[in-house]
Amino acid sequence: MTAELTYASAGELVAMMARKEVSAREVLAAHLARVDEVNGDVNAIVTLVPEIAEAMAQRADDAIAEGHVLGPLHGIPMAHKDNHVTAGIRTTFGSRSRADFVPDVTDLTVSRLQEAGCVTIGKTNIPEFVAGGNTFNDVFGPTRNPYDLAVTAGGSSGGAAAALATGMQPLADGNDFGGSLRLPAGYCNVIGLRSSAGRVPVWPAADGLVGLSVHGPMARTVDDIALMMSVIAGPSRLAPNSLDAPGSVFAAALPEDGLAGKKVAFSVDLGGAIPVEPDIAELVRAAARSCADAGADVVEDCVDFSGAAEAFRVLRAWAFEAGMGAHLDEHRDSVRASLYDNMLAGRTLTGPQIGAAALMRTTMYHRMREFLERYDTLLLPVAPLAAFPVDQEYPTEVAGVPQPDYLGWMESAYDVTLSGHPAISMPAGFTPSGTPAGVQFVGRHRDELGLLASAKGFETVTGYAARHPAL
Template sequence: MTSGTSLSVDSTAREQAAAVRRREVSARELLDLHLERIAARNPELNAIVSLDESRARAGAAAADELLASGAEVGPLHGLPFAFKDTHAVGGWRTTYGSPVMAANVPEHDELIVERVRAAGAVTIGKTNVPEFAAGSHTFNPVFGTTLNPVDPTRSAGGSSGGAACALAAGMVPLADGSDMGGSLRNPASFCGVVGMRPSLGRVPEWPLYNQWETTSVGGPMARNVGDLALLLSVMAGPDPRAPQALGDPGAVFAAPVAASLAGLRVALSVDLAGAIDVDHEVAAVVEAAGAALASAGASVSGAAPDLSLADDTFRTLRAWHFQAKLGRLLAAHPDSFKQSLADNIRAGESLTGADVARAYTQRTALSETMRSFFGSYDVLVLPVSQVPPFPATQEFPTEINGKPMATYLDWMRSAYFITVTGCPAISVPFGTTSSGLPVGVQIVARHGADLRLLEVAAAVEALAAR
């Protein structure tokens, strides 16, 4: 093995993995490069938590030994990896950002972790999250606040904020996350990376308290679309423990993705036909994306599906889910939850069977709305987040363009309206505010069209780079 390679932590994940396989760099050397970057950036940004250098070095050494033995290795072999701190990693502290779980050490990997580790990734630690992944700003009483790598006075987003920040700062080449109301998409937009909420069933999860609850999904994050597709190829695919998993093998996402935009039917909507408030600078980036798509040969029309049922549907199912999952824990530790999360859990206590049934009936209607809408369009383009990164000292944005936001969810509608459709959605960096803060655009495709979505996203990414 040689250390004469030009590889760096800012190289793509595909380049890093290929260099390890060709033995141009060892897993130990690659780990050292990332640990150097973590030492330089993490003390300020607070993206990676529960870092264990000793175990990471042992993992990298084992990866080198396996490669030297001539054994077949996985697509992520030797890549340093920090898992989201809501994803159980066997033998590693997993806190969920909660003081109630601060000493929790799971015995077993959950399915996403199992697959990433089986693909050869070297575990180095965890990435920071909001308390129980609630809210799109990453802070908690266990580890503190994660800051934006572009401007550390700003939020890195959430709930996969630690993951997005670590990626953007070069501390890890890939990252996992989960998304209920935008937790893969929002931090990707805030930090200038790519985050994808896959179609329902694309990335199976296990264990779950309720395999039939389909608001939250796991998914990949990366610095570019090609690397994200690589990680999705590892995460995706059926599993007998996940009855709603889609049947396509993950390998369909492994090849490099590319597509022409010529003839693509694009529905562009800055505000979902007036349903959401959007910061003026965010709106300008989305409009610029539409103009660029049209110049590249796409057929761009101002259009939006009717998602008027989405707000009640999401808020009802979210409260029901939180109460079912965390209600007993809150009852046992009433003073150990942040107020906004405690309020949301308690909101689920008053829900009736009729309320939940109404929400699922509406969700079915929303799915039908999108099925019909995508008969006329290939993709929908809209904002990821309704605001650019806000001050890290705030829990959530309190206004948009001077209009007050009543709750900590109001500014996330552009993301969670898409959640309850079940469709795949991806955040791709496309511009910045006047002060240089990253802004992504959200691209949505019909359910099951994840590969097509990635192809379009790769083409949009190439446009943004011009």
């Protein structure tokens, strides 16, 4: 029964609880047992709050006894990303400078999840202040890939992805600036959606208008991604850039033939913008063939990404200095040196540099907009190489090309970020070493529904996510 429950989808679990086939307390007990069984290996959930979870599960069962469900996520166990503040629950940001921080507010994404009936079980691991594509920090240590404990689970939502892959929770929340939902999803054989800015309102936020960092869902099925979006999307006065469409638009069933008749462009290397390892290039080509098998018209083509990486780096460094500069100065001796250096890069930027980056962001938006007027979606690699050793901060080279820093190898993800278009990371198979790899589909501006339909079509013909790690 435990195995049946821990790898059931969120939608299935809610339906089972509504039919009184299983209680929320039994669902919680199964997932906590799974945490006990495997979390010591992967280190995905770093703070556990069973007493809080048990009280929430009891509330869900009481509601069923009274004849109603709490909401679309009734009784679903979830650990929240450790940079999403949770009132009364330690939120460390993966930093020694915040190791004992207990917030007195809960962020909007988590609040909406809880209002929809989810059961909070704890927090998932992240790199310090979510900086980087490998999840490790001085507070909790590294998160390991459940398919190979010697390699990374990706980042920054590495704990969330590993918890999903191992059946410790059926849904996970995260955020994506330079690939933090997509990269770990690709490395852990799960799904991560980077939604359009404002689709999921973010609060608290130091800058609520820039929109480079967005909140979004992770899950093991596309249907569960849509289910979670139906809860966390929708307008809020707390977020000045929030979109008006209600989350309920994501509640409708997705078509299994969502790729049929669509025109799909693909590129193994972002049109030559990045180096890519041969194994990853072949997985992207195989994904393109799967799209054709699903009825899509597939063409090898790519938008022009020139200048995107440089602009992203400028805007990211500027955001780091603006949002964290004072805190990092105060705690310089206890934060990662590379993180502090990245903030300093923002401090030395000039007005013309920031202005040029902002203009490039608009240029990149229009390039992608025009490109996706000719195609329905763009298929790209999520990462340019297989999951690398977990004790390595970042890969120093890709396909023989040296990488300058911990951001270099992540360009496949953050070039897409700069365009402002939604993107979803989908399981795309396994490398010769046996670790998962993902591809990302980029959708039209604010067209998450169309993007989810394409992802559902891809999921239907591939089924990679049905394979689970042998822990």
